[in-house]
Amino acid sequence: ALAQCLVGSEMCIRDSAGHVDRIYSCVYDAQRSRCYTGSVDNTVRMWDVRTGRCAAILEGHQMLVGLITLSPHALVSAAADWTVRVWDPDSGAPRHVLRGHSSAITCVQNNDYFIVSGSQGMLKLWDTRTGRFIRDLVDDVSGAVWQVRFDCLLYTSDAADDTPCV
Numbered sequence: 001a002l003a004q005c006l007v008g009s010e011m012c013i014r015d016s017a018g019h020v021d022r023i024y025s026c027v028y029d030a031q032r033s034r035c036y037t038g039s040v041d042n043t044v045r046m047w048d049v050r051t052g053r054c055a056a057i058l059e060g061h062q063m064l065v066g067l068i069t070l071s072p073h074a075l076v077s078a079a080a081d082w083t084v085r086v087w088d089p090d091s092g093a094p095r096h097v098l099r100g101h102s103s104a105i106t107c108v109q110n111n112d113y114f115i116v117s118g119s120q121g122m123l124k125l126w127d128t129r130t131g132r133f134i135r136d137l138v139d140d141v142s143g144a145v146w147q148v149r150f151d152c153l154l155y156t157s158d159a160a161d162d163t164p165c166v
Contacts (some may be wrong), residue, residue, distance in 0.1 A: 001075065008058035012104070012164045018037075018045050018047075018054045018057075022039060022040045023037045023038070023039050023067050024038050024039055024064055024065060025037065025038035025066055025067050025068045025077075026038070026063060026068065027068045027069065027070045027075075028049075029070055029089065030070070032089065032090065033048065033049045033050050034046055034047060034049060034055070034089070035047040035049055035067070036068050036070065036075055036089075037067030038064075038066065038067065038068045038077055038079075039064070039065060039124075040064045041063065041064075042059070042061045042062060042063060042064060042065065042079070042081075043057050043058060043059055044057075044061075044065055044068065044075075044077045044085075044092075045057055045058070046058065046092050047158065055092070056091070056092035057092075058077070058085075058087055058092045058094070058128065060082040060085055060094060060097065061077065061079040061081050061083065061085065061087070061148060062083075063079050063080035063081040063104070064078070064079060065077050065078070065079045066078065066079060066080060066104070066105070066106075066129045067079075067105060067107065067108045069108055069109055069110045070089060070110075071110050071111045071112045071128070072089075072112055073089070074086055074087070074088075074089065074095070074110055074112060074115075074128050075087040075088070075089040075092075076108060076110045076115055076128075078105035078107075078108040078117060079104070079105060080104040080105070081104075081106065082099070082101045082104060082119070083097055083098060083099055083101075083105070084097075084098040084101075084105055084108060084115060084117045084126070085097050085098070085114070086098070086128060086131060094132070095131065096131025097131070098115065098124075098126050098131055098133070100133055101119040101120075101122065101123055101124065102119065102120065102122075103119045103120040103144075104117050104119060105117055105118070106118055106119050106120070106139075106144045106145060106146050107146055107147050107148045109143055109148050109149060109150060110128055110130070110150070111128065111154070112128055113127070113128055113129070113151075114126065114127065114134075114150075115127075115128050115130055116137065116148045116150060117148075118145030118146075118147075118148050119144065119145065120143070120144050120145075121140065121141045121142070121143070121144070121145075122136060122138060122139045122141065122145065123136070123137040123138040123139075123141075123145055123148060124136055124137065124143065125137050142145060147163055
């Protein structure tokens with residue numbers, strides 16, 4: 001269930017049923033009046049904050065969805081099934097499935113141009129718009145990478161096929 005509560009209050013104003021197991025991750029989108037949740041039930045749900053209703057169920061992950069990030073034009077979910085998925089934040093339509101990790105995704109961040117995802121021993125860089133793998137940022141870390149943050153990544157291309165150079 002997703003509960004909306006008044007800030008600074010213990011009064012719950014809405015309790016929305018939907019996921020069939022615990023919610024593991026959540027991101028709020030003030031621009032769209034939406035909330036996106038990831039769950040142990042392997043789904044991402046898109047909630048209309050005004051009505052409390054589930055606007056869409058985003059399916060495809062095979063294990064718990066532990067991480068969700070959002071940029072103006074991309075919703076990104078990462079799961080214990082070793083994949084990162086890119087969705088349209090307005091409709092919930094699937095855009096890309098990013099494969100290449102060899103264990104559960106432990107961290108992710110995105111903007112409209114790049115996704116950085118981490119897991120056991122590695123950080124990977126992806127193109128948000130195409131879903132294309134760009135490069136390994138780190139591939140020799142001992143243990144899992146638990147957090148990632150970037151402020152800005154320089155994106156240039158001089159290639160005929162618009163291959164990004166970071």
